[in-house]
Amino acid sequence: MGQHENDLGSVFRGARSALRLTQKQVGLIVGYSASAISRIESNQMRPDLPTCLALAEALGIPAERVRGAAVPEGPVIATVASGYPPDEEDAVRRRQLLTGALAAGATAIVGEGPAHALSTVDLEDVLFLLPSAAPAPLAELAARTATARRAFTSARYNDLAASLPSLLATAEATRDAAGGRARQQASAVLARSYVLAAELAAKQHSDTAWAAADRALTAARASGMPVPVGEASRVLAITMRRSGRWSSAVHLLTREAGDLDTADPRTAAVRTTLLLTAAYSAATGGDRNGSLGLLDEAEADVERRPGSPDGLFTVEATRAQVDVYRIGALNALGTPDEAVKVAAGLNIDSMPTPERRARAWTDTARMWHALGNSEQTFTALRHVEQEAPQEARRPALRALTSDLLYGPGRPQGLREFAARTGALVS
Structure with missing residues (x-):
């Protein structure tokens, strides 16, 4: 550098x-x-x-x-x-x-301000000061975890944060009280609960993502189930990447992807999501050939067998997801002009969850911003807010909104948007 x-x-x-x-x-x-x-x-x-x-x-x-x-x-x-x-x-x-x-x-x-402000829950308290809880039936625990996952995919991060302390405490108690196959199943649910905590921490740029991701992977390995291991490996790799250890993230993801049985549709889809995250991680480190190669590999996987890894996974293994990651990778590589054609062919409305649609619009906004097109950037940012108001208030989005306010030809309505999303207070 x-x-x-x-x-x-x-x-x-x-x-x-x-x-x-x-x-x-x-x-x-x-x-x-x-x-x-x-x-x-x-x-x-x-x-x-x-x-x-x-x-x-x-x-x-x-x-x-x-x-x-x-x-x-x-x-x-x-x-x-x-x-x-x-x-x-x-x-x-x-x-x-x-x-x-x-x-x-x-x-x-x-905790003041509009209802769509980001969570007021202290994630350190969530992870290190869990409340007392009694074990719960596995079916009930799985249903609660699924509800928490829906809060994440709907970008209702306040609801997720509010549910995490009790969910994690109950999942820990259930795992500790179980034995044999039931303990493995409880470990899988516990892993998924910690995955959600890690994903929320990553959204907030919180250092607690490390602890949550590590606990998720420990519980996932104890379950012996490949899908939870894939989920947990992915969030741990994201945490590695955010701390600058992009090459370690790529190594972890590709190793885990190589261990998966692609004859099983679920684990094949997990492999695709791991390759996508590895591709973006490589791009943040400037490894163009590695990043584009991993994207092409993920795209080939999707062409053979598109789908979702599992009902609790937060990323779909679809062509649309490949395109979103390709846009993000090209942005990170400093070649956003190459992403314009990809973005033109992307049908964001077809994506299944508000969180994923907001992610796609975010990467599109970054692409147009890098190309100096403030009108298109602002249009994409407004789509983020329409899909997921709490996403528009994330630190990275507030920084992007603030940057637009510095530039020439500020789009009409930008100042009001900035005030509404927390990038500017009147």
Whole structure:
């Protein structure tokens, strides 16, 4: 990545200091804890490219400075859109945006604001301070887990967060009280509960994703069932990628995919989802050949046997999913122009869940933003909000919305959208 690869943290630290922001305030803007920001600034944690770009947007650092160009000495405070020092009007807007983002972050934590604000549940409490619970019949526990999964796929993250403490505690108690085959089945349900916790933590950029993903994989392996192992491996790999360990993520995913029996339609579909996640992980590390090869392999799998891995899996193994991951990978590789044709042929309305449709519109928004088309970017962002209001309030989406406000030719209605989704407080 050039000169700044070993000292990217000082770039973020310098920009933050110039804006007179604390690590906690920056964390609120981008959805990270203060301790995570500290580790990033001290180069103890290496964030992936999307996270670097979100931090750059929040701190006013030109995107190319985290993509690969050498960083000059001293803080660089410039508009993301132009790469040049901001004029007085842009400086005022930046202060307003930072104030708004901070206020939005604080609102999400204290539980005030609109009903579609992000969850107020402390995920550390969810994982490390579980309530007391009695064992439950397996059928009842599976039904509760399915309900929690529907909350996730419907992008009702508040409902999921509220249900997790009791669900995890009950699943732990049920597993501990069971023996033999029943214990394996309870372990599978427990794994899936922790998968949902890890997916929610990833949405919030919370460090607790590590603990949830690790517990999910431990429980999944105890179940001896390939589908839960695939689910858990996927969320653990996502956590690895987000911490900068993209190559380890790819290795884990491809190893697990290679161990699956593709004669079974369910495990074949699991293999496809693992290949898709591996492809995006490789793209964030700049491995173009590896990423595109994995995408082609996943596409070939889908052509042979499309479908869903299981009723509790949160990703479908379909051609539409392959196309969404291809758009995301091409964005991460810095070639969004190659994704335009893919996006043109993608029927997002046909995708089965609000969370997946919102994900597709998010990747489309990032594509148009990288190409400098603010109108198309805003159109895609409005689709995100229509599909899943809580998705539009995620840190990465708020950062993208804020960046549009800096650029030329701001689309009509953008400021109101920014205020509504927490990127700007009037």
